[in-house]
Amino acid sequence: MGFFSRKNHFEVDGRTVVITGGSQGMGRGLAKLLAQKGANVVIVARNQQKLDRALQYIASAAKTPQTQRFHTISADVTKPEENARLLEEVTAWNDGTPPDIVWANAGMAHPSLFIDTPLDIMRSQMDINYWAATYLAHATLRAWLRPPSPEGATTVGQKAAKPRHFIVTSSVACFAGIAGYAPYAPAKSALRSLADTLRSELNLYNGYRRTHSTGAPAADVKIHCVVPATITSPGLAEEEKTKHDVTKVLEESDPAQTEDEVALAAVRGLEKGGYLITTQLIGHAMRAGALGGSPRNNWFVDTVFSWVVSIAWLFIGPDMEGKVFNWGKKNEVKLPS
Template sequence: MTVTELLGHPIAIGLVAVLIASAAMGLFSSNKHFPVEGRTVLITGGSSGMGKALATKLAQQGANVCIVARTQSKLDQAIEHIKSHAKSPTQRFLAISADCTSPDENMRILAQTTSWNNSQAPDIVWANAGSSSPGLFLDTPLETHRSQMDTNYWASFYLAHATLKLWLAPQQKKEVIKPRHFIITSSSVAFVGVAGYTPYAPAKAALKSLADSLRMELNLYNGSINSSKPSPAAATNIHLVCPGTILSPGYEAENRTKHPVTKILESGDPKQSEDEVADASLRGLQRGDYVITTQWLGHAMRVSALGGSPRNGWGIVDVLFGWVTAVAWLFIAPDMESKVWNWGKEHGCA
C-alpha cells in the first residue's frame, strides 16, 4: 500500500479534510501576522521558480521588493515581470547579482539593500536560494555533496547571520516598529529521509534545526524589548517553509538525473505549481505559522516529525493530525522500505 493509497482511505480522507479545512479557514489562528504593504522584502533565489512567484505576489500586495540571484540577465527579466504586478506606482524594486554561498557577499547584499532602502534595514528577509541534485549517496561525487550543502544550507546560514546581526543590534532609543520576519525555505524531505535525496535532504534537515534553534534563541532578544535596557528596534520572527514537489524547470532538471527508485517513491506525491506554493507559503505566514507546509502530504510529514518544534496556531490540529499520521506510518514506512528493497532485488545495485 502506497502513502497516497493509505492516506486516501475514506476515514483518513475525512479526518485529514476536517483538520486541514479547519486550519485553512483560520479557526485556529489569525490572518494578520504578516503585513507587507509599504514594507521592504529581500528574497534570495528570486529570479526564477518559487522565488520569482513569491516576489510577484508580494509586489501585488504592495511591498517594495529586492531579489537576489547569480545571473544578471535572469534578474533583469524577473524584475521587469515583478514590477509589472506592482500594486502602486510608488513601490520600489531592486535586483542584486551575488553568490549567496559567500559570507562576504551576504553582508554586501544586506548593505546594498539597506542603502537602497533609505538607510533602513529590510523588514522581511527570505532565504530562498537553493537547488536539488538528487542521486544515490555513493554515486554522487563528493564535490556535489559539498556544493549541495553550500547552496542549500550555508547560503541561508550566512544570510541569517548577516541579517540578525543587523536587526538585533541594541538600540538606546526605542521606537514602535512592526515585527520583522526572517524566513527560510527548506523542503518536506527535512522531515522524512527518501532514498536518492542524500545529497540534498541533509542540508534541508539542517535548516530545520537551525530555524528551531534560532526561534528559541530569539526569545532572549524579543524579551529584552520590554525591558529598560538597550534592545533591538523590533521583535524578530523566524519561519520555516517546507514545500514538496514544485513543477518548475528545476524539477525537470532533477528528473533527468534522478534514480528510478526515487521516482517510484515519489510517484504518488501531490505536485504544485510555483504560484500554488507561493500562495500557500504566504497564507501560512499570514496565519503566523512557524513551520509552513504547502500541501496535504507535506502537512502529514510535518506533524509526524515535529519533535520539540512548536505547533502552529493553537496546536490542536497538529496534535490530532499527528495521531492520524502516527498510525499511518506503521504502514507507510515498511511500504517505502520494501520498494527500495525490491528495486535492488530486481535490478541489482546499479
Template sequence: MALGLFWATVSLCFFLTIVALDMMGFFGRKNQFDVDGRTVLITGGSQGMGRGLAKLLAQKGANVVIVARNEQKLAEALKYIASSAKDPSNQRFHSISADVTKPEENTRIITEVTEWNNGNPPDIVWANAGSAHPSLFIETPLETLRSQMDINYWAAAYLAHETLKLWIKPTFGKTSATETAKPRHFLITSSVACFAGLTGYSPYSVAKSALRSLADNLRQEINLYNGYRKGHPSKGPSADVKIHCVCPGTILSLGFEHEEQIKHPATKILEEGDPRQSEDEVASAAVKALEKGEYLVTTQFLGHAMKAGMMGGSPRSSPLVETLLTWAASVFWLFEGPKMDGKIFEYGQKNEVELPE
C-alpha cells in the same frame, strides 16, 4: 455508564466540530505577515518559488529585492515582478547578482539593500536560494555533496548571521519607535525532505534537515533579544524578530525538470502520486500560513501530514488539528514506512544496481 457514554460522545463531537471550524478558517486571525509598504529581500528570486513569492508580495504592496546569480534571468524576473505591483507609483524593485554560497557576498547583499532602502535594513529577509541534486549517496561525488551543503545550508546560514546581527543592534533611546514597530521576519526555505528519509535525496535532504534545525534554534535564541527589548525599550533592538521555516514539496519548475533527468529510477517510484504545485500555488500557500502566524509551514496536505509526524519541540500552528494529525501520521508510518522500504528492496532485487569498483 450510558450517561457517561452520552457525554463522551457529545464531547467528542464538540471537539471534532472545533477542529473542523479551525481547519476551515472560521476563527479569524489578525494578519501577522503584513508586507504592505515594507521592504522584502528574497534570495533565489529569479525563478521558481522565489519568483512566485516576489510576485505575490509585490501584489500585496511590498518593495521587493531579488537575488540570484544570472543577471539576464534577474532582469527578466524583476520586470515580471514589478508588473504585478499593487501600487506601481509607490513601490520599488531592485535586483542583485551575487553568489550566496560566499559569506562576503551575503554581507554585500545586506549592505546594498540597506543603502537602497534609504539607510534602513530590509524588514523581511527570505533565505530561499537552493537546488536539489537527487542521487544515491555513494554515487555522488564528494564535491557535489559539499556544494549541496553550500547552496542549501550555508547560503541561508550566512544570510541569517549577517541579517540578525544588523537587526538586533541597540536603538539607544528610540523608545516610541521601539514600542510600535512591526516585527521583522527572517524566513528559511527548507523542504518536506527534512521530515523523512527518501532514497536518492541524501545530498539534498541532509542540508534541508540542517536548515530546519537551524530555524528551530534561531527561533528560540531570538527570544533572548526580543525579551531584552521588552524589558529595556530604550536600549534594545528597534523591533521584535520572528523566525519561520517553510517546507514545500514538489514544485513544478526548471529545477524540477533538471532533477527528473538525473533522478534514480527507484526515487521516482517512491514519488509516484505525490502532489505537485506551481510556483504561484506554493507561494500562495506559504504566505497564507505566514499571515496566520505559523512558524513551521507546509504547503500541501502530504507535507502537513509529514510535518505532524516530526514536530518535536516546534510550536504547533493549530494545536488541535496538528495533534490529531500527529496521531494519524504515527499510524500512517506503521504501514507506509515498511511499504516504502519494500519498494526499494524489490527494485534492487529485480534490477541491475551499480556497485563501486
C-alpha cells in the same frame, strides 16, 4: 495562533522584502505575490539576465506601481561576504534602513544515490542549501538586533514597531529519509534545525525589548521555516537528469505545485502566524508526524494529526522501504568498483 484568529501576522504592504533565489521558481512566485500585496521587493540570484527578466515580471504585478520599488542584486550567496554585501546594498537602497523581511529561499537539489555522488557535490549541496541561508541569517540578525539611535528607541514594555521576519525555505525531505536524496536532505534537515534554534534564541532579544527603552533592538524578530514539496520549475527539470529511478518510483504519486501555488500557500501560512509551514496535504501529514520539539502552529490540530499520521506510518514506512527493496531485487544495481 488562536482557533478563530483572523489577524494578519505577516503584513507586507509598504515594507521591504529581500528574496534570495528570486529569479525563477518559488522565489519568483513569492516576489510576484508580495508585489501584489504592496511590498517593495529585492530579488537576489547569480544570473543578472534572469534577474532582469524576473524583475520586469514581478514589477508588472505591483499593487501600487507609483510608489512601490523593485531592485535586483547579483550575488553568490554561498559566500559569507556576498551575503554581507547584499544586505548592505539593500540597506543603502532602502534609505539606510535594513529590510523588514528577509527570505532565504535560494537552494537546489542534486538527487542521486549516496555512493554515486562525488564528495564535491555533497559539499556544494550543503553550501547552497544550508550555508547560504546561515550566512544570510547571521548578517541579517546582527543588523536587526543592533540597537537603533536614541531617537529611534521604543517605549519600555511596548511592542511598538511591526515585527521583522526571517524566513528559510526547507523541504519535505527534512521530514523523512527518501532513497536518492542523500546529497540534499541532510542540508534541508539542518536548515529546519537551525530555524528551530534561532526561534528559541530570538525569545532572548524579544523579551529584552520589553524592559529596555534604550539599547534594545528596534523591533521583535520572528523566525519561520517554509517546507514545500515538489514544485514545477526549471529546477525540477534539472533534478530529473540525476534522479535515480527508484526515487522516481517513491515520488510517482506525489502532487506538484506551480510556483504561484506554492507561494500562495506559504504566504497564507505566514499570515496565519505559522512557524513550520507546509504547502500541501502530503507536506501537512509529514510535518505532523515529525514535529519533535518544533513549535506547533495549532496545538489541537497538530496533536490530533500527529496521532493519525503515527498510525499511518506503520503502513507507509514499510511500503516505501519495500518499494526500494523490490526495485533492487528486480533491477540491475550499480555497485562501487
